[in-house]
Amino acid sequence: MRHLMRAEYEEDRRDAVRTWHMVRGDEHVAMCGRVLRADADTLPEDSWGGTAEPDCHSCGALYLREVP
DSSP, rough: OOOEEEEEESSOOOTTTEEEEEEEEOOOOOSSBBBBBBTTOOOOOGGTTOOOSOOOOHHHHHHHOOOO
């Protein structure tokens, strides 16, 4: 299954990434259940852990259970 990282933005700054989440395919609901903007920025899954912004801990735990 293909995964993508999708951005969650600061409430008061719609262009500032708050946290990165992991989604399955092109979905806009994160693996942790948070609904994200459909037009949110995405990154390839191999960028996990390599961004300046934090990654969602719950998404990370679920993602690691799905990938070899």
